Amino acid sequence: MARALLSRRIFFSITWILLGLTCHTQSSPTPAVLWHGLGDSCCNPLSIGRIQKVIESNVKGIYVRSLQIGTNFFEDTFNGYFLNANKQIAMVCEKLAKDPKLKHGYNAVGFSQGGQFLRAVAQRCPNPPMRNFISIGGQHQGVYGFPRCPGNSSELCNLLRQLLNQGVYVPFIQDNVTPAEYWQDPLNKKEYKQKSVFLADINQERGINATYKKNLMKLSKFVMVKFENDTVVQPKASEWFGFYKENSTSETFTLQQSRLYKEDWLGLKAMDHAKKLVFLKTEGDHLQFSNKWFIQNIVNPYLK
Numbered sequence: 001m002a003r004a005l006l007s008r009r010i011f012f013s014i015t016w017i018l019l020g021l022t023c024h025t026q027s028s029p030t031p032a033v034l035w036h037g038l039g040d041s042c043c044n045p046l047s048i049g050r051i052q053k054v055i056e057s058n059v060k061g062i063y064v065r066s067l068q069i070g071t072n073f074f075e076d077t078f079n080g081y082f083l084n085a086n087k088q089i090a091m092v093c094e095k096l097a098k099d100p101k102l103k104h105g106y107n108a109v110g111f112s113q114g115g116q117f118l119r120a121v122a123q124r125c126p127n128p129p130m131r132n133f134i135s136i137g138g139q140h141q142g143v144y145g146f147p148r149c150p151g152n153s154s155e156l157c158n159l160l161r162q163l164l165n166q167g168v169y170v171p172f173i174q175d176n177v178t179p180a181e182y183w184q185d186p187l188n189k190k191e192y193k194q195k196s197v198f199l200a201d202i203n204q205e206r207g208i209n210a211t212y213k214k215n216l217m218k219l220s221k222f223v224m225v226k227f228e229n230d231t232v233v234q235p236k237a238s239e240w241f242g243f244y245k246e247n248s249t250s251e252t253f254t255l256q257q258s259r260l261y262k263e264d265w266l267g268l269k270a271m272d273h274a275k276k277l278v279f280l281k282t283e284g285d286h287l288q289f290s291n292k293w294f295i296q297n298i299v300n301p302y303l304k
Contacts, residue, residue: 030107030131031063032303033096037112037137037287038179039156041076042068047287048111054291058299063101067092067114080113081156085181085198089117093125105129107303112137112233112287116182120202122219123212123266132302134223137233137287141243142184142199145234169195186244204265217267223278223302232286240279241268 032055036048043049043066052064069079069088079088096102108130110118115138122130163173168180174197181198185191193205200206204213216222226239235244241255255261261269271277280297282289 029059029062029304030105031065031102033102033106033108033118034064034066035092035108035110035114035118036066036080037114038080039077040080040111041073042066043073051109051294054294055299055303058295059304062303065099065102067095078156081178082176083178084175085117085120085178088178089120089124092117092121096121096125096128102128105131107132107134109134109136109298110138112139113178113182114138116140116199116202119216120198123202123215126215126218130219132221132223133219134225134298134302135239136225136298137227137230137239138224139182139233139238140224140241141203141238142182143179143234143238144184144186144244144249171195184243186246186248189246203260208265213265213267217271219271219276221276221278221302222271223280223298226279226281227286227288228281228283230286
């Protein structure tokens, strides 16, 4: 009799503990990870710093980590232009894996260049798990042309242009000029596929990496935001995974018209059929949106 009572007490005690842990887990919002774009830094109060505050103000108790590539503001900005994308992604994967607050998973929001870089994180580093991925103005098929260099530093922009003019697929440029690593020349697809050190790899254009596909398909939602009046990204179709048709700099194709989709190199076709892909658009120029739009279209449906 005594043993039976003791066993019941132990059973109910464990049950209450487990229920308490479950309630605690359910009440804790999923953390968010942010990655800024070219010419920005993790904590700029006028850009990513503002976004972080908007999220924290609208999702009570959320942990937000804004990624810094380097040890200070200058390094973070400089590395956005001149640190190899693959090295940046490896650094971020290590940072995320070591952050105990992210061990149960996180939602990711990438801005412009940070968009395709966070997609690479999803494909290459599944632990900790990325839940929802929001790409805001990310160039998933790369770019071809810089109508105006983004960022606040004219010196860095001018240097970037000079280096790209020397030959975007020269090994030194590919290894050391970050935007060159997602530059796709529609007039020279053969050289792009052979020499692109980043984009051609993550877009499976030199062969299928089954792990990339498997990892990306683990996402609950992949949200892509396109800016209808974008004057920075050429072509803006890249923000929805489209690009210029081969041998053209004016005609574009959509994601659904691409071989990448039709042959399902990344699992995007399967994700689309499962309603995991979300295509949003806004009328602003590149990365120009209001707090109200961001809360209604990003925070409330995907970060809460």
